[in-house]
Every structure is written in C-alpha cells, then in structure tokens.
Amino acid sequence: MTIPWFSANIPGPKQAKVVTPSMAAKIMGKAKRKMMICGSKIDGKIQKHIVDLSKEMSVVVAPSTLKNFSGAGFELVAKGVVEVTNLLRDETWKGFDGKGNYDLVAYLGFPYYLESQMLSVLKHFAKVKTLSIGRFYQPNADYSFDNLREDEWEKGLEDLVSLLVGRK
Amino acid sequence: MKGAGFKIDELESDLIKIKGLEVTVGKFYEEWEEVMGPTPMPSVTDLRGWDFTLLNRYKPMYAPFCDLCCLCTYGKCDLSGGKKGACGIDIGAQQGRIVLLACCIGAAAHGGHARHMVDHLIKKYGADTPIDMGKNVEVEAPLIRLIAGIKPKRLGDLLEPLEYAEKELMHSLSATHTGQEGYYTDFESKALHVSMVDQLLMEIADVAQISALGFSKGDPDSPLVDIGFGSIDTKKPIILCIGHNVVPGAAVIDYLQDHDMYDDVEVAGICCTAHDLTRYDKGAKIVGPLSKQLKFVRTGIADVIIVDEQCVRTDILSEARKNDTAVIATNDKICLGLPDRTEDSPEDVIDDLVKGAPGALILDAEKVGEVAVRIAIKLSGKRKRRALDVVKEAKKCTQCGLCVRECHNNLDIPKGMEKAAKGDLSLLSEIYALCMGCGRCENVCSKEIPIVSLLGEAAKERIRKERYKVRSGRGPIQDTEIRSVGSPIVMGEIPGVVAFVGCPNYPSSSKELVEMAEIFLQRRYIVTASGCAAMDLAMYKDEEGKTLYEKYPGNFDAGCLSNVGSCVSNAHIAGAAIKIASIFAHRNLRGNYEEIADYILNRVGAVGVAWGAMSQKAASIATGFNRLGIPVIIGPRGAKYRRTYLGRADKSEDWMVYNARDGSRTQVSPSPGYLLYVAESKEEAIVSIAKNCIRPNDTTKGRQIKLAHYIDLHKRYFGAVPEDLAIYIRTEADIPITLKAEIMDILKAKKWKPKTIPDPTLLERLCRKKGDRA
Numbered sequence: 001m002t003i004p005w006f007s008a009n010i011p012g013p014k015q016a017k018v019v020t021p022s023m024a025a026k027i028m029g030k031a032k033r034k035m036m037i038c039g040s041k042i043d044g045k046i047q048k049h050i051v052d053l054s055k056e057m058s059v060v061v062a063p064s065t066l067k068n069f070s071g072a073g074f075e076l077v078a079k080g081v082v083e084v085t086n087l088l089r090d091e092t093w094k095g096f097d098g099k100g101n102y103d104l105v106a107y108l109g110f111p112y113y114l115e116s117q118m119l120s121v122l123k124h125f126a127k128v129k130t131l132s133i134g135r136f137y138q139p140n141a142d143y144s145f146d147n148l149r150e151d152e153w154e155k156g157l158e159d160l161v162s163l164l165v166g167r168k
Numbered sequence: 169m170k171g172a173g174f175k176i177d178e179l180e181s182d183l184i185k186i187k188g189l190e191v192t193v194g195k196f197y198e199e200w201e202e203v204m205g206p207t208p209m210p211s212v213t214d215l216r217g218w219d220f221t222l223l224n225r226y227k228p229m230y231a232p233f234c235d236l237c238c239l240c241t242y243g244k245c246d247l248s249g250g251k252k253g254a255c256g257i258d259i260g261a262q263q264g265r266i267v268l269l270a271c272c273i274g275a276a277a278h279g280g281h282a283r284h285m286v287d288h289l290i291k292k293y294g295a296d297t298p299i300d301m302g303k304n305v306e307v308e309a310p311l312i313r314l315i316a317g318i319k320p321k322r323l324g325d326l327l328e329p330l331e332y333a334e335k336e337l338m339h340s341l342s343a344t345h346t347g348q349e350g351y352y353t354d355f356e357s358k359a360l361h362v363s364m365v366d367q368l369l370m371e372i373a374d375v376a377q378i379s380a381l382g383f384s385k386g387d388p389d390s391p392l393v394d395i396g397f398g399s400i401d402t403k404k405p406i407i408l409c410i411g412h413n414v415v416p417g418a419a420v421i422d423y424l425q426d427h428d429m430y431d432d433v434e435v436a437g438i439c440c441t442a443h444d445l446t447r448y449d450k451g452a453k454i455v456g457p458l459s460k461q462l463k464f465v466r467t468g469i470a471d472v473i474i475v476d477e478q479c480v481r482t483d484i485l486s487e488a489r490k491n492d493t494a495v496i497a498t499n500d501k502i503c504l505g506l507p508d509r510t511e512d513s514p515e516d517v518i519d520d521l522v523k524g525a526p527g528a529l530i531l532d533a534e535k536v537g538e539v540a541v542r543i544a545i546k547l548s549g550k551r552k553r554r555a556l557d558v559v560k561e562a563k564k565c566t567q568c569g570l571c572v573r574e575c576h577n578n579l580d581i582p583k584g585m586e587k588a589a590k591g592d593l594s595l596l597s598e599i600y601a602l603c604m605g606c607g608r609c610e611n612v613c614s615k616e617i618p619i620v621s622l623l624g625e626a627a628k629e630r631i632r633k634e635r636y637k638v639r640s641g642r643g644p645i646q647d648t649e650i651r652s653v654g655s656p657i658v659m660g661e662i663p664g665v666v667a668f669v670g671c672p673n674y675p676s677s678s679k680e681l682v683e684m685a686e687i688f689l690q691r692r693y694i695v696t697a698s699g700c701a702a703m704d705l706a707m708y709k710d711e712e713g714k715t716l717y718e719k720y721p722g723n724f725d726a727g728c729l730s731n732v733g734s735c736v737s738n739a740h741i742a743g744a745a746i747k748i749a750s751i752f753a754h755r756n757l758r759g760n761y762e763e764i765a766d767y768i769l770n771r772v773g774a775v776g777v778a779w780g781a782m783s784q785k786a787a788s789i790a791t792g793f794n795r796l797g798i799p800v801i802i803g804p805r806g807a808k809y810r811r812t813y814l815g816r817a818d819k820s821e822d823w824m825v826y827n828a829r830d831g832s833r834t835q836v837s838p839s840p841g842y843l844l845y846v847a848e849s850k851e852e853a854i855v856s857i858a859k860n861c862i863r864p865n866d867t868t869k870g871r872q873i874k875l876a877h878y879i880d881l882h883k884r885y886f887g888a889v890p891e892d893l894a895i896y897i898r899t900e901a902d903i904p905i906t907l908k909a910e911i912m913d914i915l916k917a918k919k920w921k922p923k924t925i926p927d928p929t930l931l932e933r934l935c936r937k938k939g940d941r942a
C-alpha cells in the first residue's frame with residue numbers, strides 16, 4: 001500500500017486508488033462533466049499542460065496565478081480553492097457554465113496539506129469523483145498519482161496530456 | 169446591590185491559624201443605570217437563534233482529518249461513506265463535535281489562565297483593588313458588560329463573570345460526550361457559545377493584570393522594546409520565560425529590582441509571556457514568537473528556563489538537558505514530572521539544580537523569582553555549550569529525503585546538507601529563516617542529525633542581526649479613539665480595521681505577514697495586532713533600518729499600527745468593535761449580545777487575519793470573533809482546523825436582511841462573504857481582506873472608498889477587475905469616480921439594476937415598523 005507523502009496523513013480505511021497517467025487519462029476521458037482545479041504552485045512547465053487540458057475540460061485557477069494565464073487563449077475561472085470546493089458540495093449548483101455540477105474534478109498545484117483537506121471535503125460531503133495529479137499520493141482522493149520523483153511526475157503529466165488531448 | 173466584606177491578614181489563636189483570609193458578602197460592583205438587555209450571562213441555548221441565523225448564511229464546510237472516531241470503546245467507528253458510529257453520530261456532526269472540543273480546549277486554556285491570574289492578584293493585592301484601565305477608558309470591560317451584564321469596579325467583581333464562564337465551559341464540553349449532542353449545527357452553536365465565553369475569559373485575565381500589575385492602560389505611545397535573538401546580551405546570566413502567564417516572570421523582575429541587580433541579569437521571554445514581561449517592565453526582552461522556542465533553547469544561551477502555561481514545548485525538559493539548562497516549572501498545567509519543591513528552602517533547590525538536577529516544580533511565584541535569579545547567576549558561564557561541527561554532521565546525510573516529507577514547509581534540507589558537506593552553509597541558513605522550529609525532521613532522520621541545531625549554527629550571523637523594536641502591548645483602545653474613528657468606520661470612510669492575530673504556523677516566510685500589514689497601513693486602514701503575530705510584524709526592517717512599529721504610530725486610527733499585547737489582549741480588539749456600537753452608536757451594551765453582534769456584522773468593517781493559526785486557542789479566538797460578527801481569514805494551514813464558515817454569494821436568498829426603518833426585507837451585498845475563510849496565498853488573503861471589509865451599511869462615499877481598494881488590489885495581484893464587482897454596487901453613487909466609465913460598461917453588460925440601501929439588521933425585533941415580509 002502506498003504511504004501518503006506526509007506519513008501521518010492516513011485518514012482511515014478508505015484511501016485513494018493509485019493510478020498511472022494512462023489510467024488517469026482513461027478516467028478523465030470517460031467523465032462527462034470534468035473540471036480541473038489548479039492551485040498557487042503552478043510554474044511555467046505545468047502551465048503549459050493546463051492550457052492544453054483546457055481544451056478538454058473547464059479549468060479553475062488560483063486567483064494569484066490569473067495574471068500568468070493572460071493571453072492563454074481560453075476561458076478560465078479564478079477562484080479560491082475553498083470556495084470552489086464548497087460549491088462542488090452542492091448537488092444543485094449549476095457549474096461555472098450553467099450546465100450543472102461536475103462528475104470529476106482533478107486537483108493540481110496545491111500545498112500538500114491544503115489539497116488533502118479539500119479532497120476530504122469532497123470525499124465525505126459530495127458525489128463528485130476526485131483525482132489528484134500532483135507529485136504526491138493523496139489518500140483522500142478517489143484516484144491519485146503515486147509519490148513520484150520530479151522527473152517521473154513531469155513525464156507523467158506529459159503522458160496524461162498526450163493521451164487525453166494529443167500534442168503536436 | 170451593595171456588598172460588605174472583611175479581611176484578615178493574619179490571625180493566630182490556640183485553635184486556628186488563618187493567613188490572608190478575605191470574606192466578601194454580596195456584590196461590590198456598582199448598580200449601573202443602563203437597562204439590562206435580554207441575555208445577561210446567556211446559557212448555552214440563549215443565543216442559539218443568533219447562531220442559527222449566522223449558520224444559515226455562513227454554512228460550515230467540514231474537511232475531516234480522519235474517517236474514524238475513536239473517542240469511546242464502541243469504536244473505532246468508520247464514519248466514511250455515510251456510515252454512522254455505534255452511538256449514531258455521522259461524519260458531519262462528528263466534525264462539529266471536534267470543532268467544539270477544540271474551542272472548549274482553547275477557552276479552558278484562557279480560563280485556567282484567567283482563574284490563576286485573578287486568584288493570585290486578589291490574594292496579593294486584595295479584592296478591593298480597583299479596576300483601572302486608564303483615564304480615557306470609561307468602558308473598562310466591554311465584553312464583561314456585554315456578556316455578563318455587569319460593570320466591574322474592583323478585582324473581586326471579576327469572580328462572578330469568571331464563575332459564569334467556568335459553568336458555561338463545563339456545559340459546552342459535556343455536550344461532546346458520547347450520546348449527547350447529535351447535530352452539527354448545534355455542535356457549532358455550542359462552539360460559538362464557548363468561544364464567546366473565551367473572549368470573556370481573555371478580557372477578565374487582561375483587565376486583572378492591567379489593573380493590578382501596572383501595565384500600559386491604552387497608551388498609544390507605549391514604549392518601543394527590544395525583540396530578537398540578537399538583542400539578548402549573552403554576557404549576562406539569562407533567564408528565559410516561556411508561555412503565557414507573566415506572574416513568575418514578573419516575580420523575577422521584582423526580585424532583581426528589590427536586590428538592585430536588574431542591570432546584571434537578562435530577563436527574556438518567548439510567546440505571550442514575553443509580551444507581558446515588557447508590559448510589566450520595558451527592560452525585559454522578547455526573543456520572539458513560538459517558532460523561536462526550540463531554536464533558542466537549542467542555542468543553550470539561557471541559563472534558566474521558566475515555563476508557565478500554554479504553547480510550551482512538552483519536551484522542554486529533555487531539550488534543556490542537552491545544554492544543561494535548568495528548568496523551573498511554575499504552573500499546575502505543566503509539571504513535567506518534576507519534584508514539587510514549593511515548600512523547600514531556596515538554598516536546597518538551588519543546591520540541587522547546581523549539582524545537575526534537571527529542574528524543579530515551584531508553585532510559588534516569589535520563590536521562583538529568587539531561585540531563578542540565584543541559579544542563573546551560579547550557572548552562568550559555567551555550563552559547557554557543546555560545539556557543533558556542521559560540515560561533519562552534514563556529511564552523515566544519506567539524502568534519503570525523509571526529513572522533507574515530515575517538514576511542514578517541505579524545506580529542502582537534503583540539498584542544504586549536500587552544500588553544507590562541501591562547506592557552503594548558505595542554504596541551511598536560508599532554510600533556518602523559513603523553519604518554524606517544530607523539530608519533526610529530526611524525528612525521522614535515520615542518521616540522527618540534529619537538524620534544527622545545524623540550521624541554527626549555519627545561521628549564526630543571521631541570528632546575531634535579529635535585533636528589532638516592537639511597541640509594547642498597549643492594552644485597551646481608548647474611548648476617545650473610538651469617538652474619533654467610530655463614525656468614519658461605520659460610514660465606511662476608514663476602509664476597515666484589520667487585526668493580525670495568532671500563532672506563527674505560516675505557510676512560508678513570516679515576512680508575508682509584514683507585507684500584508686504594510687499594504688493596509690499605507691492604504692490607511694486601522695491595523696492592530698496581538699500575540700505572536702504582533703511580534704512577527706516587528707521582525708523585518710526596511711531599507712532605513714526601521715520596523716513597522718517605528719514607522720507607524722501606535723494609535724487605533726487610520727494608517728496606525730497598534731499592538732494590544734498578548735493573546736488575552738485579543739479581548740481589546742473585540743472590545744473596540746463593541747465600543748463602536750456603544751460609544752459611537754449609543755447602543756446599550758448591558759446583556760445585549762445579539763443586538764451588538766448584529767450591529768458589528770452589518771456595520772463595522774473589521775477583519776481578523778490569523779495567518780499562522782495553530783492552537784486550539786486560535787480556534788476559539790476566531791470562533792469568538794465570528795459570533796460577534798467579525799470575519800476571520802486564516803492561512804492555508806488553517807484548513808486543518810477542519811471547518812470553515814462560508815457564505816454563497818450566488819444565493820441571493822442568503823443575503824436578505826430586514827430594513828430596520830420599516831421592517832421590509834431587502835437583499836444586500838454579500839459581505840462579509842465569509843465568517844471563516846482559508847486563503848491559499850498571501851495575495852488571495854490581501855484581496856479577501858479588502859473585500860470582506862465591505863458592510864451593508866456603508867454610505868455611498870464609504871462604499872466608493874472600499875471598492876476602490878478592492879478593485880485596485882484585485883488588479884494589482886490578480887491582474888484584472890473583479891468578476892463579482894457588480895454585486896457590491898448598490899447605486900451609481902457607490903462607483904469610485906475615477907473608474908466610473910470602465911465600471912458602467914461592466915454594469916451594463918451584467919444588466920445591473922440599482923438596489924435600495926437599507927438600515928440593515930438580521931433581527932426582526934429591531935425593526936421600527938413592520939412591513940411586508942418575504
């Protein structure tokens with residue numbers, strides 16, 4: 001069993017299934033209403049992936065990173081993660097596009113502990129499935145990448161994006 | 169009601185020996201002409217209606233740490249996936265229960281402190297010692313007046329509200345027992361209740377010590393005192409006080425002054441005891457906030473460590489042993505397994521400590537004063553400080569990376585070790601500045617490298633330069649200050665009051681806190697601070713070598729930075745908001761909690777910021793502010809409190825208020841948007857602070873000013889005009905003039921329509937005439 005990145009972060013019997021990038025791509029591919037939620041820890045490399053993934057799903061970014069996305073050529077919503085996570089709890093919420101709540105959300109680019117707590121909210125109080133594609137295993141998600149080395153993770157994201165949207 | 173009392177200093181007969189007996193019959197506090205409000209000394213359920221009004225708008229969002237409950241032998245119970253525990257509890261109620269428990273622990277810590285303080289001061293100075301908060305402070309104890317419905321005149325008058333608070337704490341805590349409360353909103357209501365009680369307890373503790381120990385009585389020019397490792401004179405014997413209860417530390421200063429030795433011995437403190445030592449005497453030094461504790465103890469600079477209560481490392485004894493530093497425990501909360509030497513002669517205790525006994529428990533402040541001074545003088549210079557070879561230690565590192573996983577901030581210790589092994593200590597020194605001194609990395613290091621000590625050694629030069637000035641805690645806000653800022657705050661012309669409070673569990677450098685405070689100081693908000701946050705605000709200098717406290721005056725006024733003092737001084741921040749309602753708006757205080765909280769929520773643009781909140785006390789402090797209608801923004805680590813209170817701006821029905829003018833219902837702007845919000849980054853916090861200072865009652869001029877700041881900060885940090893701007897504009901007159909054209913276009917696109925500006929209240933009973941109800 002994968003040990004959470006922060007070893008004491010063992011929430012209980014229900015823990016995330018570890019997924020590879022190709023499994024993650026399949027899960028995302030199958031979802032009908034998916035959204036990616038991005039945190040403040042986004043650098044240029046990851047940003048490139050987010051821009052690509054935006055072709056496949058709605059993207060919410062941390063307001064502090066909004067500036068970096070100007071001119072990225074896609075519609076994005078900037079909202080604090082606590083606020084977005086709160087909205088996801090509400091089954092009657094209409095989503096950012098007015099088409100209804102989501103069936104899958106992927107988290108990327110957060111401080112480990114903050115993401116863990118937000119995933120816990122959804123694990124216990126929402127129907128939406130969660131996927132963590134950060135560098136470290138997040139037991140509170142439904143599906144999570146394993147604990148990865150930086151290079152492994154970068155390659156993993158690259159693979160995920162290629163499988164999902166293809167890359168020229 | 170008038171009381172009568174007598175006091176026997178010493179009576180000795182054949183049958184009995186009585187010392188220091190004081191008997192009081194009845195109550196001494198003056199009858200007070202103000203009409204008693206509906207809820208003097210409210211019970212657990214008396215303000216439940218107000219709580220539910222708040223909780224209906226600001227719904228709790230829970231983030232459980234754990235799927236399980238293990239509180240009784242039916243358990244462990246797995247509460248995930250909608251399962252209930254053997255007692256029937258579900259995961260939501262269980263989180264409410266955990267939150268209530270945290271708030272009870274926090275209130276109990278302040279309550280224990282207040283009880284010790286009041287009992288000690290009554291014993292030492294007498295129950296008739298007047299409550300004196302200074303000549304410009306007539307509303308001496310706004311929380312006691314508001315919650316308990318009394319106006320205390322003497323120390324003895326503090327006993328009744330104290331007993332009330334102890335009773336409420338007991339009832340609240342009892343609700344967490346298996347098979348008691350079962351629904352999350354009622355757990356939350358009790359958490360709000362016990363946290364209101366916590367505010368009362370903080371006020372009792374601080375009013376008592378200000379009155380009896382001669383602390384600053386609301387002086388905006390309280391002295392600038394030394395803070396930082398570098399300000400400690402290591403040539404002198406050093407006594408370090410850690411915790412929150414100043415009584416033993418004050419006794420050290422008394423002993424030194426009585427024996428004309430104060431210039432020869434250094435008295436320093438960590439955490440709130442340090443604040444209060446400087447309030448007692450400006451010659452005392454502050455090492456720094458809680459985050460400096462392990463780092464400083466590891467240096468072995470202190471000859472004696474005195475611990476009192478709260479936020480003391482529980483391994484302090486073994487840590488002190490590493491440098492043969494003597495430890496004196498002084499409080500029943502923290503006995504550390506030490507022998508009780510209270511009744512022993514100072515000579516015997518000193519003798520044993522000099523011979524190497526690790527420490528002593530002494531539950532008599534005067535004796536602590538004497539023993540600490542004499543032992544510090546004897547040990548000073550005699551203890552061997554163990555040298556640490558950083559390069560040699562760093563070479564042991566295998567780069568396993570376990571330390572990074574345990575580190576709160578994922579600090580790159582292995583990289584620092586790699587460089588240090590080659591003789592370059594720069595990265596370890598940088599890591600030192602970001603490290604909050606928890607010591608968890610050391611627990612997992614298979615090579616047993618004393619990582620925290622290495623960081624300290626590598627940062628020696630940096631540490632030597634840690635020399636700053638902080639304004640000593642001033643205590644209450646003066647009534648005269650409230651008179652001058654009350655109107656501009658309520659009208660919105662002073663854009664807000666921002667209070668930086670709480671612990672140093674920051675997500676990154678403490679410098680972020682300084683940056684946040686300065687932004688609001690420059691924009692002429694009223695900035696106030698307490699506790700460890702007030703210390704961290706002092707620990708950066710600008711290019712001219714000045715700290716914020718040297719740059720900005722200590723008044724409670726626009727563009728000023730006031731340090732109210734220690735954790736218990738938080739009561740004065742709540743007190744200032746209450747006094748605006750009472751002194752400026754002439755609302756009755758006495759037993760009138762709900763009306764005052766409603767006033768503050770709708771009119772007083774105040775926001776608390778607990779960027780590094782860590783303790784259960786911080787949980788109860790924040791929740792206490794929330795019940796009073798003041799929102800609090802916490803840093804990302806605050807998500808681990810497991811509960812936020814979030815409003816939904818998109819739900820118009822949540823923002824309906826009564827218009828007190830005619831009882832009609834009307835919708836207001838969704839602000840404050842949250843009562844407890846976790847911001848991920850400093851940028852998000854800054855913009856949230858500005859937004860959450862908006863209040864339904866703002867005049868159009870006030871709203872213009874507040875929106876101008878919100879828009880400007882949003883543009884500066886997020887690079888765009890806020891998406892939600894239109895919901896804060898009630899009439900065209902709310903639009904900042906310079907942005908009118910730009911904003912009118914936005915409003916047109918959003919099909920904006922003007923709204924009425926009501927005299928807002930959430931309490932139907934405050935409406936002057938009943939009209940149509942939605």
Ligand code: SF4
Pocket residue numbers: 237238239240241242243244245252253254255256257346
């Ligand atoms: S208190 Fe209730 S949920 Fe907790 S262990 Fe006992 S039975 Fe289970």
Ligand code: SF4
Pocket residue numbers: 571574575576577578579581602603604605606607608609610619620
């Ligand atoms: S002591 Fe400092 S470096 Fe070590 S785990 Fe704690 S914060 Fe990280």
Ligand code: SF4
Pocket residue numbers: 564565566567568569570571572581582585612613614615616617619
């Ligand atoms: S745990 Fe110890 S050995 Fe491992 S990387 Fe950290 S300092 Fe080096």
